[in-house]
Amino acid sequence: MTAALVFICIVSILFCLFRPFHRDNVYITSKYLGKIPKILGVEMEVRIPDAVKELGPVVYVANHQNSYDLFTMANAVRPGTVSVGKKSLKWIPFFGQMYWLTGNILIDRKNTSKAMDTIAITANKIQNKKLSVWMFPEGTRSRGRGLLPLKTGAFRTAITAGVPIVPICASNQHGTIKLNRWNNGKIIIEFLPAISLEKNGSDSLRHTANETHSLMKAKIEELSTEALAYQNRINA
Numbered sequence: 567m568t569a570a571l572v573f574i575c576i577v578s579i580l581f582c583l584f585r586p587f588h589r590d591n592v593y594i595t596s597k598y599l600g601k602i603p604k605i606l607g608v609e610m611e612v613r614i615p616d617a618v619k620e621l622g623p624v625v626y627v628a629n630h631q632n633s634y635d636l637f638t639m640a641n642a643v644r645p646g647t648v649s650v651g652k653k654s655l656k657w658i659p660f661f662g663q664m665y666w667l668t669g670n671i672l673i674d675r676k677n678t679s680k681a682m683d684t685i686a687i688t689a690n691k692i693q694n695k696k697l698s699v700w701m702f703p704e705g706t707r708s709r710g711r712g713l714l715p716l717k718t719g720a721f722r723t724a725i726t727a728g729v730p731i732v733p734i735c736a737s738n739q740h741g742t743i744k745l746n747r748w749n750n751g752k753i754i755i756e757f758l759p760a761i762s763l764e765k766n767g768s769d770s771l772r773h774t775a776n777e778t779h780s781l782m783k784a785k786i787e788e789l790s791t792e793a794l795a796y797q798n799r800i801n802a
Contacts, residue, residue: 582667630702689726737789751797
């Protein structure tokens, strides 16, 4: 798995040197990162409604579970999509350089004023480059604690850019992937219908974030139950 990740990062870096920050660099690289779950014995299923496929730029909000998200969630990345990540990621050997050159947006989470500026910068890229942006609004990995409260940054970005939010839900993978076995079951990822936002007050923004959290939590539980039933059938 580690060897495959390093190889993909190096190839992606070389590829991106010819077209740095291209709108589809993340999508192309993700197609190969999304092959790694097969090495881990994980079957992936991604469900995308036709209505979502036909949308223009959006802000995707997804649940963030653990480091395996890099490989599992990669299967759900759509063309013309970049993600928002910590500025410190840039210094991770191979991965950081790949993450930067593919065109993802790096933010300084320790500097609140710069983080607010990033909302405007991100919204500007959405509008001018017709990009979609992938964000993990929990702000950290949940590590088996369920869906954590959603921060409002992704929602503010969507409002500023004038685009909808599209929630992405992945079934539980915490404790389900074990490196000492060949079959680690299935992980299901499903896109929910788009949510349109309006420029209302912060109270309304928090209300929308909470409603989105409720929708995502219910869907994640549903998908996790389905994935567990699949695993039990295999083990029977």
